[in-house]
Amino acid sequence: MTIQYERPVSHAAHWARRLALFSCTLFIAVVLSHRFGPLTTPHFLALAGFASAMAAVAVLLAAFGLARLWQVGARGGKASLVALLFSLLPLGVAGAAGYSYFYKPALFDVTTDTAAPPPWLAVPSAEQDWLPRAGAVTPRDREIQLEAYPALSGRRYEGALDRVYQGVRKVAAAYGIAITAEDGLDNILADLEDLVVDPNKAAQSPDALGEVPIPEARPLETPITPHLGGPGDVLLQGEWRSPVFGFRFDVVIRLREEAETTLVDMRAASRYGPHDLGIGADLVEGYLKALDAELLGIAGD
Numbered sequence: 001m002t003i004q005y006e007r008p009v010s011h012a013a014h015w016a017r018r019l020a021l022f023s024c025t026l027f028i029a030v031v032l033s034h035r036f037g038p039l040t041t042p043h044f045l046a047l048a049g050f051a052s053a054m055a056a057v058a059v060l061l062a063a064f065g066l067a068r069l070w071q072v073g074a075r076g077g078k079a080s081l082v083a084l085l086f087s088l089l090p091l092g093v094a095g096a097a098g099y100s101y102f103y104k105p106a107l108f109d110v111t112t113d114t115a116a117p118p119p120w121l122a123v124p125s126a127e128q129d130w131l132p133r134a135g136a137v138t139p140r141d142r143e144i145q146l147e148a149y150p151a152l153s154g155r156r157y158e159g160a161l162d163r164v165y166q167g168v169r170k171v172a173a174a175y176g177i178a179i180t181a182e183d184g185l186d187n188i189l190a191d192l193e194d195l196v197v198d199p200n201k202a203a204q205s206p207d208a209l210g211e212v213p214i215p216e217a218r219p220l221e222t223p224i225t226p227h228l229g230g231p232g233d234v235l236l237q238g239e240w241r242s243p244v245f246g247f248r249f250d251v252v253i254r255l256r257e258e259a260e261t262t263l264v265d266m267r268a269a270s271r272y273g274p275h276d277l278g279i280g281a282d283l284v285e286g287y288l289k290a291l292d293a294e295l296l297g298i299a300g301d
Contacts, residue, residue: 013065013076013083020058020086027051027090035246041272042129044245052094055087062087100277105148107141108133110280111267112154112288114142118254118267121181121237126248126271133274149281154265155288157295161255162188164262165234167294168253175287177238177251184234187257232257240268242279248272249283264291 027048034044062083068074111117117137145152157164165188172179234255241248248271256263266284270276 008068008072008074010065010068010074010076010080012061012068013074013079016058016061016065016083017079017086019054019061020083023051023054023058024086024089026054027093031245035241035244040127040129041247042131045273046130048090049094052090055090055094058083058087059091097277101275104275104278105144106275107145107148107280108274108276109137109141109267109269110145110149110152110276110284111142111265112152112284113254113265113267114146118235118252118265120250120252121183121235124250124269124271128272131273152281152284154263155291156258157262157264158260159262159295161234161257161262164255164264164295167291168236168255168264171287171291171294172236172238172253175240175290176243177240177287179236179238181237182235184232184255187232187234240283247276247279249276249280251283251287264288 030039030044030047030051033039034041039047062080065074065076065080065083069077069080169179236253236255238251238253239248240251250269250271252267254265254267256265266287268280268283270280
């Protein structure tokens with residue numbers, strides 16, 4: 001009489017593989033829809049959290065399947081390993097986001113000038129859904145930023161306002177910041193006009209002044225609304241999206257001419273939620289480093 005041993009099958013392992021595959025596929029679809037599609041950040045976080053929760057359940061089932069394999073030799077070891085591999089992506093991203101949420105300051109607006117941040121040309125607004133946050137940034141928030149990011153500061157360049165403005169626009173385009181509004185460009189035009197020399201006037205002698213023209217403002221260059229910043233400030237506001245997940249940030253850059261130098265300050269705010277997970281500070285620091293490289297040779301201390 002021949003006795004044939006039949007190995008038991010671990011149904012938990014096979015269910016783990018199905019759940020892990022579904023959660024990984026859902027997570028990738030949600031990321032693509034948020035990065036390139038119309039999915040908003042609150043809905044993205046809800047769906048990504050659901051996918052991560054299913055991946056966690058898949059890990060538990062896979063662990064049970066591996067335990068059954070060790071105890072009674074049940075089939076399902078490969079299915080459990082596949083489930084663990086598929087669960088790495090959603091759980092890994094969720095773990096990194098959780099670490100940033102708990103160990104980085106709860107800020108959604110950071111700036112290089114905490115005393116007088118660059119003002120918004122158009123105050124950003126978005127439907128927060130289930131991610132409510134405070135309406136305004138408090139002085140306490142600025143103190144928390146100084147403690148968390150003490151090296152986040154503006155830049156001073158020994159160059160004319162128009163030269164720095166060209167570098168700011170070039171780096172913004174290369175960095176993925178889409179400029180949507182500008183203010184104070186008449187200050188740059190005034191600097192450029194000061195450099196223009198009329199050859200006819202240069203040929204005249206100092207005594208032959210002739211008629212003195214009365215200066216008049218050109219209608220097309222006269223600002224319709226008053227400047228939001230200082231009298232000599234140039235403001236640029238734009239939008240930026242993180243490269244992988246597409247988190248939206250509103251950005252404003254301020255250029256201020258002081259004596260023979262130009263001071264550049266920056267402000268970045270996440271459009272959704274009370275916590276930017278540290279992305280805002282990385283955005284500002286990365287942009288200013290790229291601007292330093294672009295304006296290499298005229299950067300001051």
